[in-house]
Amino acid sequence: MTKQFRIQTLNAISGAGLSRFPDDRYDVGGNVTDPDALLVRSAKLHDAPIPDSVLAIARAGAGTNNIPVDAMTQRGIPVFNTPGANANAVKELVLAGLFIASRNLIPAARFAHELTGDDAEIARAVEAGKKQFVGFELPGRTLGVIGLGAIGVQVANAALGLGLNVVGFDPGISVEHAWHLSAEVERAESMEEVFRRADILTVHVPLIESTRGLVSTQRIALMKETAVLLNFARAEIVDEAAVVAALDEGTLGGYVCDFPSTAVHKHPKCISLPHLGASTKEAERNCAVMAVDELRGFLEDGQVHNAVNFPEAVLPREPGTRRLVIVNQNVPNMVGQVSTLVAERGQNIANLLNRSRGDLAVTLVDVEGELGEDVLEQLRAIDGVLSARALEPAA
Ligand SMILES: NC(=O)c1ccc[n+]([C@@H]2O[C@H](COP(=O)([O-])OP(=O)(O)OC[C@H]3O[C@@H](n4cnc5c(N)ncnc54)[C@H](O)[C@@H]3O)[C@@H](O)[C@H]2O)c1
Numbered sequence: 001m002t003k004q005f006r007i008q009t010l011n012a013i014s015g016a017g018l019s020r021f022p023d024d025r026y027d028v029g030g031n032v033t034d035p036d037a038l039l040v041r042s043a044k045l046h047d048a049p050i051p052d053s054v055l056a057i058a059r060a061g062a063g064t065n066n067i068p069v070d071a072m073t074q075r076g077i078p079v080f081n082t083p084g085a086n087a088n089a090v091k092e093l094v095l096a097g098l099f100i101a102s103r104n105l106i107p108a109a110r111f112a113h114e115l116t117g118d119d120a121e122i123a124r125a126v127e128a129g130k131k132q133f134v135g136f137e138l139p140g141r142t143l144g145v146i147g148l149g150a151i152g153v154q155v156a157n158a159a160l161g162l163g164l165n166v167v168g169f170d171p172g173i174s175v176e177h178a179w180h181l182s183a184e185v186e187r188a189e190s191m192e193e194v195f196r197r198a199d200i201l202t203v204h205v206p207l208i209e210s211t212r213g214l215v216s217t218q219r220i221a222l223m224k225e226t227a228v229l230l231n232f233a234r235a236e237i238v239d240e241a242a243v244v245a246a247l248d249e250g251t252l253g254g255y256v257c258d259f260p261s262t263a264v265h266k267h268p269k270c271i272s273l274p275h276l277g278a279s280t281k282e283a284e285r286n287c288a289v290m291a292v293d294e295l296r297g298f299l300e301d302g303q304v305h306n307a308v309n310f311p312e313a314v315l316p317r318e319p320g321t322r323r324l325v326i327v328n329q330n331v332p333n334m335v336g337q338v339s340t341l342v343a344e345r346g347q348n349i350a351n352l353l354n355r356s357r358g359d360l361a362v363t364l365v366d367v368e369g370e371l372g373e374d375v376l377e378q379l380r381a382i383d384g385v386l387s388a389r390a391l392e393p394a395a
């Protein structure tokens, strides 16, 4: 039996999320063809053809740099992500990174793993060898945080609890995140100030053109020679060649990141983890649940919540009406043309919502009576309409 919606998953997505797609109406899986929506984690979609059937893409996670967002916007396809759903998991790994760096934990564990002999010999080797792993304590040191979004705020607040001084920089901090940021976090006047002052510096910005190579040769040169750089955001935010050069010259103390590469994974002053930031059961569940709910909201009701390229458009369904979901360019007279078209058919509009973001707008129109393919053809023919769908009556 053909089901109403088809979802193609391009990564392993938590069952706690997938089970929210009602079985009787959704076909879900990696082999689904002609999907209405794609559900991904880190799968790279830039070079993959996105089928014409796709109405929406959801990223069960934070970063959408693996998705051609601009091209999807041009096609009128919303790209959803799951803000904050994995922030605690990343915060915990960043804290682990702090301790890994301050107490030389990975080389120390490697040393212990390599010990040979009987217990007495091991005990002697431990006492002789441990001095090479002497670390430093965190209270009184300064943590610099670049990017105070869902993750940066949690890292900053938790670091205060460990006795660190925290200095942060985020010119675009949201009101929501500012509310959650402890007043004890000092606001830096510039990014450079953070680089200069930090004993440990951590970056929590998205990978976009303006953040690519943000940790550059020039900025690393501002850092203390003993400073440690943490990168649990994206590899490309850091100029790896510049980091390796500074580590080799002794002008940077260490680099801990979530992104192994040929440049860093074997470097004696680098610790890299295999992109584990969001890999907890809790984060995987949170992200999947949120992403599935976002997709269902859009497919079933035309609602847009947490899209990175679309305006928020949330309008409760009007019982008994059919809904037109129109994605259009944000130009004058779109709503006028849509409502005229409906009125000329002698149909009443029970409810209407028009929301815009940049060059794009979403128009939801709840209409009394039938809506056939003809009205959709007419809507799609309007200059500036990118897509139009009609949804069955709400219960
Ligand atoms: N390692 C992992 O597994 C993992 C997991 C989750 C997220 N991430 C990465 O971390 C990034 C941040 O996640 P988030 O949930 O905190 O996102 P978020 O959108 O809540 O926060 C990002 C913050 O960065 C700020 N920002 C952007 N450009 C900046 C700049 N040039 N200087 C200073 N601040 C700037 C924004 O204003 C925003 O407040 C994601 O985009 C993703 O790439 C990695």
Ligand SMILES: O=C(O)[C@H](O)COP(=O)(O)O
Pocket (backbone or CB within 6 Å): 041, 042, 060, 061, 062, 063, 064, 086, 275, 277, 278, 279
């Ligand atoms: O941006 C994110 O949310 C993280 O990088 C997590 O990626 P993952 O879902 O592939 O673990």
